[in-house]
Amino acid sequence: MNNMITIILICIGVLFNIFGCVGLIRLPDVYNRLQAATKCVTLGCCSILLGVVFHFGLSDAGFKALFAIPILFFSATVAAHALIRGAYHFGTRLGEKSVKDDYKEVVK
């Protein structure tokens, strides 16, 4: 039973990671790509880590995997924020499809 849950969770994780990678290729500009990369890859990795927790049970490896999840959440969001802000200040334009840009007036 535990084995089953492990396999399902890890499959979900890998699937979401693949969606994230497809988004990285298909979406038009840096900002949209970061959206796909942050969200899908974070939840994909969390799902894989949960699978590891179920596999090892409450031993030391399991606790470490469980503990890695909140750290991953914090670091991934902060990294995405830093990357997107850096991209804007570097001068990367928003894609052609964009409809609104409130940030432009403030940066100058």
Add this chain to the structure above:
Amino acid sequence: MRYIAIFILALIFWLLITFRFTVPNLIAGTLAALICSAIFARYYFHNVYKFLQPYRYVWFCVYLFFFVWACIRANFDVAYRVLHPRMPIKPGIVRVKTTLRSEFARTLLANSITMTPGTITVDILGDDFYVHWIYVKSEDPEVYTKMITGKFEKYIKRFAE
């Protein structure tokens, strides 16, 4: 008081991450936690007594529940946009006002916005969050402020302010 709080948190963190309860490990952890609290304590937790108020933990659990739910929805949202043949995106950066005061609460709100469907925080200037939105559903500031921050702001205010 602040130093003691950071020290306890750092020690718990060390014990969980190493997971060996032997004496040498405990001594090393105590030393590392002491160094951490000496260097970093002045930046965090301006009011430590908030840790001792139990109702904050209840609201934290409610927030966590909504956060995980939003996170899962965000993933299906991105998967849908990415796999759809015509890619239904309409991106833009919008300005959102917040009423949160403390820096810790603002960080949490920014992180929550990044993990919710279709939005990612670009910058915080003064009281304004600049949020990149993959599909701008409305042009009206009132409406989109409510859509983006709404629930999270309410719960974060109750446990982190």
